[in-house]
Each structure stands twice: as structure tokens, then as C-alpha cells.
Amino acid sequence: MPTPASSRALPAIAVDPTNKPYFDAAREGRMLIGLCKDTGKHFWYPRGCSPFTLSNNVELVEAKGTGTVYTFTVMRTKEPYCVAYVELDEGIRVFTNIVDCDLDEVKIGQKVKVVFKPTTGDSPPATMFTPA
């Protein structure tokens, strides 16, 4: 029997002065990722310093928004949901949910694309993924 993704109510996201640009872009339907300009390497999660050099020579750049499932699990609560790490085409692995599909059919290596899901009140949407 399939396990449809539930419409679990999503909590508000704690936006702070450093991560605000990421969430502002999410409101516009764009997924950003960190770029260290010292090394040219992408990083996750977005932050105000480079996790490679610790300098603040970083910026947020737009991701293609596509990737593959690196690993996942279906949390078998009353409203089941799928937690996953998705490996973006840019090479970084992002903590997320897989939604809008039969959760029993999710597979490691499966191709997925970004979707944005509303959270609580004025809080920005959550960056999630669905089968591509």
C-alpha cells in the first residue's frame, strides 16, 4: 500500500540577519547555495563565513535546483514524512524532505528537483524536493 506524502504542518523557520538573503530568495522560488570565493567551492548550509578558510569572502549563488537522493528515511509517524539528504548537481548534500510522491517509492540515486512549501504564517517557505 503506498504511503502518500502527508501535508504535515511545517513550523516557522528561525530567520536571522545572516541567513535572511537565502530565505528571501526562497520566497521568490530560487534556491541559493554558499560559494567560497577564496577557493571557488560551494558549501552547505549557507553561512556568513567560509567553512574552508573562515574568511567572510563568501556569497550566495543560485543552484540549478536538481540533484539525486543520497540517503533518506520515512518517519513512520501518524503523518509519515520523508527526510533525506539530496546531493545537488553542484556536489553538496542538503538536508531536506522528499514530498509530493509515494514515499514507499523513494530510492537512493533517484533524480529530484526543488520545490518550495509554505510554512507557518509569515515565515519563509521550506526548500524541499520532489521526483524529477
Place this chain on the structure above:
Amino acid sequence: MSINGKAYIVGAFEHPTRKADNQSVAQLHAEVAYGALQDAGLTKDDIDGFFCTGAAPGLGPLNMADYLGLTKLRHFDSTDVGGSSYVMHVGHAAEAISMGLCDIALVTLAGRPRAEAMATGTAPRTWGANVPDDPFEMVYGRTVANVYAMCAMRHMYEFGTTSEQLAWIKVAASHHAQWNEHAMLRKVVTVEDVINSPMVSDPLHRLDCCVISDGGGALILAKPEIAKSLKRPLVKVKGHGEATKNQNAGYTDVTFSGARWSGPRAFEEAGVTPKDIQYASIYDSFTITVLMQLEDLGFCEKGQGGKFVSDGNLISGVGKLPFNTDGGGLCNNHPANRGGMTKVIEAVRQLRGEAHPKVQVPGCTLALAHGTGGLLGTRHGSATVILERE
């Protein structure tokens, strides 16, 4: 500088309660501290070093030092890396003693998540405000269970590990727990029992998960001259290693743990190898935690953990590596959701020859205790100690 031989564990006490309806957390700290002092043959005012974590009530060590009446302290440490903290505290206490910062150190842990009806593993929880990763994880329903489950899922994918192999870890723990009168789950279970128990978070079943319990424990470490003046068997700290592992800036690999780094540091300091270890206390928040740590500590090759744990290889008297002979977190207890303390205590029992006769490893002189604290698949602390009966 090495701590090998510079400090001894002279007192150890595990609280017998598993549900503390009638004791506060502070009182539990007092009871375990008193128990460990009685075990060591020391008194409160002998203590000049104190170790606890953020799980202790109050600001660092301050409120507990007050409650316990510790008036002679000249060294304290509240390093908090979750359940692995207490294994790490053994190393830190040995370092402090070896440097003359204190002579007799007390380490305490206590908590009552069961009495407080805490959904430890299945409800999203975090550690305070302003945590920078929370905005990128909590909205996704991150729980303890699902972060460990993702490690198991990927381990199965890469190495062919099976649910049946993971189940053997629980089976072994249950074989040990049947002899422990304090254990929460004393019924011996089978591989089928585990894989037929309800799924919590694929591929982890209910019986792949540890218990939620109240209680706690305490340890006392002392410098060699003091240890040798006491009447208890001598348990020497021989080596210690610690590490943190995290998402590596997005280039994360969830198939290994920080034991890959803390383990070799401890073995090098102790001057021994995994094959010398006669008993191992291995953190068992979930079955997958045990399997990955065994691989990363070098008890078997990476990816071979499933084969290693199968067919009773972790059962005392049956397999090659007796583990968690008190029943561990999977069957005995997991006080305050932090299992590092009881890992050290059971290793001390084994080295003293004071484990239950049905699970005592004959002539046990070299033991390892290892902890993973925090979340295996996001960020965790890792601590390894190697202890020797002298």
C-alpha cells in the same frame, strides 16, 4: 604528553532507578555521587575536580557544585558533547590529574526524561537558540531517529548491510540484559522479533532503538598514589581519543562516525590494537550506531560490520567480542538520553571482575568504552577510552 597510567578509575556507581518519579535531577546527581564515593572508599571533601555537562541543572558546574556541597574544587569541566561526554570526561579528568590540576575527580550524570514523558527520539528537538543549522534542518522534522536511520539506509546501500544483521546487535544485548535485575527489557529476543517490530524510521524498527530511562551514574578518578591506597581493584586509564564529525561543509558522508578518528588516537596512546581488547562497551543509541562504531574503531573492516555482528559474535561467552554486558542502551538503560556514563561503568565492572557471572569475561584485563553523542548523521562527538586492570 600521554595520560597512560597517570590516573585510575577508583569509584563507579550506576543508579538502580529506571523511572525517577520521586527524585529531582539534582537529587539524582547527589545519589550517584554518593554511591561512587562509597564505592571508592572516599568522602565528599576528598573531591577537588568536578565534571558534568549541560544536562546537569544550572550554569555549567556551578549549581551542582553548590547542591552537592563541593567546596574544595580547584578544577572543573562541563564539556558537553551529548552522550559521549562522560567517556570524554574520563579522558579530560585523566589529563587534569596528570597535570596536577586536581587529585580526585568526580564525574556525574543524571536525568529523568522518562518521568517527564519526553519523546526523545521521535519528536524534533534542538539545543537552544541561535543554532545556525536549525533553520536548515528543523523544518524538515529532524529527529534523533530519522538522522540515525539515514545512516543505516546509506550503509545498507553501499555495503549490503541488512536489517537481520542489525537485529543481531539487539539480540546480543538482550542475551546480556536477561541477567541484569535492573534492566528495563530483560526478555531475550530473536532476529525475527526485531525485524517484525514496528518500523520507526526506515530501516530502523522499534527494537533497533534504545530505551528511554531515568537515572544516571558517577565515576571517580584519582592519581596513582591515591588509587593504590584504596581497597578497590586498580583500573587504569590507558588511552583516550576524541573527535567531532559533522557535515563537512555539505560534503558529508554518513557511512562513518567520528570513531574513525577518536579510536586510533586512543589505541596509539594505549599502545594496543583492537584485537587486544577483551571487552567493549559500544554506544548503542540504535543498532546502526554500534555497527558503524565497531567498523570505525577497527574491530572489522569498513563495510563488514554486518557480518561481524551476526551469529552472536557480540554475546559474552559465545562470540569474539563481548559487548555491553549490562544490556546497554538497547535493553538496560539510557539515563538522561546519554549513554556514555553507563558504557564506562560496565567496562569498570568487567575489569574488576564484578560483572554478572553469566556475562563476566574471564580474566578481563583490557577493555574499551566508546561513545557517540549528538546526531550520527549530522554532527556528533566521539570519545574512546581504553582501560586496563592492573
